Amino acid sequence: MKDNSVFNPNQQQNDLSSKIVTGLERISEVFKILLWEKSKVVGLSPIQIQILIFIAFHKESLCSVSHLAKEFNVTKPTVSDAIKILDKKALIVKVFSSSDQRRYTIQLSALGEAMVSEIHDFAHPLKSQIDNFSPPDLEAIFQTISTLIYKLNRSGILTVQRTCFACKFYEKNGAVHYCNLLEKELVTNSIRLDCPEFVAKPVS
Amino acid sequence: MKDNSVFNPNQQQNDLSSKIVTGLERISEVFKILLWEKSKVVGLSPIQIQILIFIAFHKESLCSVSHLAKEFNVTKPTVSDAIKILDKKALIVKVFSSSDQRRYTIQLSALGEAMVSEIHDFAHPLKSQIDNFSPPDLEAIFQTISTLIYKLNRSGILTVQRTCFACKFYEKNGAVHYCNLLEKELVTNSIRLDCPEFVAKPVS
DNA sequence: TTATTTAAATTAGGATTCCTAACTACATAA
DNA sequence: TTATGTAGTTAGGAATCCTAATTTAAATAA
Numbered sequence: 001m002k003d004n005s006v007f008n009p010n011q012q013q014n015d016l017s018s019k020i021v022t023g024l025e026r027i028s029e030v031f032k033i034l035l036w037e038k039s040k041v042v043g044l045s046p047i048q049i050q051i052l053i054f055i056a057f058h059k060e061s062l063c064s065v066s067h068l069a070k071e072f073n074v075t076k077p078t079v080s081d082a083i084k085i086l087d088k089k090a091l092i093v094k095v096f097s098s099s100d101q102r103r104y105t106i107q108l109s110a111l112g113e114a115m116v117s118e119i120h121d122f123a124h125p126l127k128s129q130i131d132n133f134s135p136p137d138l139e140a141i142f143q144t145i146s147t148l149i150y151k152l153n154r155s156g157i158l159t160v161q162r163t164c165f166a167c168k169f170y171e172k173n174g175a176v177h178y179c180n181l182l183e184k185e186l187v188t189n190s191i192r193l194d195c196p197e198f199v200a201k202p203v204s
Numbered sequence: 205m206k207d208n209s210v211f212n213p214n215q216q217q218n219d220l221s222s223k224i225v226t227g228l229e230r231i232s233e234v235f236k237i238l239l240w241e242k243s244k245v246v247g248l249s250p251i252q253i254q255i256l257i258f259i260a261f262h263k264e265s266l267c268s269v270s271h272l273a274k275e276f277n278v279t280k281p282t283v284s285d286a287i288k289i290l291d292k293k294a295l296i297v298k299v300f301s302s303s304d305q306r307r308y309t310i311q312l313s314a315l316g317e318a319m320v321s322e323i324h325d326f327a328h329p330l331k332s333q334i335d336n337f338s339p340p341d342l343e344a345i346f347q348t349i350s351t352l353i354y355k356l357n358r359s360g361i362l363t364v365q366r367t368c369f370a371c372k373f374y375e376k377n378g379a380v381h382y383c384n385l386l387e388k389e390l391v392t393n394s395i396r397l398d399c400p401e402f403v404a405k406p407v408s
Numbered sequence: 409t410t411a412t413t414t415a416a417a418t419t420a421g422g423a424t425t426c427c428t429a430a431c432t433a434c435a436t437a438a
Numbered sequence: 439t440t441a442t443g444t445a446g447t448t449a450g451g452a453a454t455c456c457t458a459a460t461t462t463a464a465a466t467a468a
Contacts, residue, residue, distance in 0.1 A: 045423085077427075081426080085423090101433080102432090102434055
């Protein structure tokens with residue numbers, strides 16, 4: 001029986017969450033579209049663009065083959081391939097670890113920095129549509145998204161994320177969100193999805 | 205200047221819509237993850253799975269190379285490649301048009317039907333998280349998503365969709381949504397994202 | 409009617425993604 | 439010291455995905 005599939009338009013007429021799933025799928029196509037549009041302009045592939053942008057904005061320890069594989073949900077050989085090409089194009093440099101001779105991280109070269117300033121805005125057409133929502137709507141949307149991402153993380157689907165909810169510095173007292181690192185209360189808008197200070201909470 | 209990139213965590217602390225964009229990007233990874241998980245089980249690639257599910261639930265006229273290319277935002281040769289493989293695996297049959305000898309559509313073979321019942325639920329882990337939201341939340345989420353998809357369509361980013369808002373049978377009277385085909389009012393929940401009766405509204 | 413344009417699908421060629429399996433090298437714990 | 443785990447690579451191959459060019463057919467214009 002596949003009549004109750006979320007992708008069956010008849011099913012969608014009875015079941016709101018099916019429609020939400022198909023809607024999210026359609027929105028996820030947007031990233032694919034925008035990434036390819038940029039790809040064609042600059043002559044890099046989507047994964048190459050994603051890696052460059054990631055390393056532009058994240059600390060060195062996250063810029064290893066192993067972490068990038070987790071971040072983008074691909075295998076290490078796939079990342080290794082992509083890095084080989086970025087290296088050949090002189091957009092990155094490898095920085096080897098002094099303590100562990102197997103390890104290295106990648107950083108942007110000067111050329112890579114220039115490239116990032118070309119590509120970092122690939123999602124701009126999406127953002128400009130989102131900017132049209134009213135502030136209260138934005139807050140509600142954000143609340144939903146951050147909750148959903150946390151649920152997806154807890155259920156084991158998304159292994160990587162750096163949200164407050166999964167961070168060891170986070171604490172919830174009644175309805176109050178609190179960060180023990182910043183030592184202050186977090187209102188909805190200040191919950192982070194990608195906090196630089198994130199440290200995973202030990203599984204309880 | 206790339207400091208104001210949506211992917212810069214510092215920028216995200218000032219700007220809610222940047223956080224929403226990164227959140228949506230993370231959620232869009234979920235489809236990639238779930239599709240690959242299913243791929244490994246059944247021995248099909250992601251695009252092959254997507255095509256099979258699509259043709260299972262859509263009318264024949266949408267099951268052509270040209271349309272599938274638009275639907276999944278790839279080129280016709282890419283679809284042609286994928287169909288060649290699905291055909292080799294005997295999961296589909298080609299049905300040639302009598303009026304136009306260049307055209308054909310694809311349909312599921314018996315084997316293809318069986319395969320669809322294995323794969324149609326690939327997004328289930330996501331759906332079961334979404335099912336956890338309360339009915340009022342679901343309604344709000346759906347409202348946001350349908351609005352966003354329509355905005356993305358109007359701004360030319362998403363070329364394909366089959367929502368009420370872009371349909372020629374749709375009419376808005378004040379706050380009331382109305383379908384001239386069904387001849388009835390549409391409450392938020394009955395707005396469709398993928399209506400079988402969809403006919404594009406002529407550009408005004 | 410004929411010529412031109414447009415469209416549907418394919419082929420050809422090539423870069424890259426992406427996988428699994430096997431491997432090297434190093435680090436860490438028993 | 440030996441076993442086990444971890445970081446990254448290599449090898450091999452299927453498939454994705456592009457652009458450009460081609461074939462064939464249909465639609466349109468002269």
